[in-house]
Amino acid sequence: MSKVIALCGKICSGKTFYANKIKERENAVILSTDEVTFYLMDNEQGERYDDFAKRVNEYLMKKAIDIVRAGANVILDWGFWSKKERINLTNYYKKYDIPVEWHYVDVTQEKWQDLIKKRNELIVSGQGEYSFYFDDGLKKKLLDSFNEPSKEEMDIWYINE
Template structure:
C-alpha cells in the first residue's frame, strides 16, 4: 500500500531538502506547494496569497490521493504549521 508522507517544520528548516532526499530513496513523488505557487503564480501574490495557498493545498491533496491510489508513495512538501492541517 502506498504512503502519503507529510513534512512538518518551520520556514527554512530543511523540509524541501529532506523531502527531495527521501523522495529519491523511496522513489516517491514529491508535491511541493512552494514549487507550484512559484511556477504557476510567481512571487507577487499580494492580498490573494492565503487564498492561493488554500487552493494549491486542495489541488495537491487531490493529486496526492490519486498518486497513492495508483500505488506510488507521495511526499507533501509544505509546513503543516496549523494543527488542523495535520489531523
C-alpha cells in the first residue's frame, strides 16, 4: 500500500535535498509548500504568508490522498515544526487508512549555518529556485516555533552530514 512520507526539520536542514534523494526509491511525488507559494505568489505575500501557507498545506494534504489512492507514495516537504502539527497530520490520514511514515532531517549547527549561507548566496545570485532568503527574522520565527521531535515520534532519523 502507498503511504505519505512526512518530512520534519528546520528551514535549510536539507529536507528538499533529502526528498529528492528518496523520491525515486520510494516511487513518490513530492508536494512542497514553498514550491507552490513561489509559483503562485513569487514568495511576495508578506504578512499573509502564514495564512496562505496553511491553505496550501490543506490543499496538498487533500491531493496527497488522491495520489496515494492512485498507487504512488507522497512526500510532504514542509517541515512540521510543532508536535501538534505532526499529531494532526497523522490523525488526518488515519481517517483515510493511509499510513504516515515520519522522517526527521537532522543537521548539526555547523552544517546548518553552512547550508543557510549557501542558500542565501544562491538566492542573491538568482539561482535559489523557490527558496526563501533566510534572514534574522525568519531565523527567530523558526527558533521560536520549532519543536524538535523525539526519536519515538519519527520512523526514520536522517542526519544530513
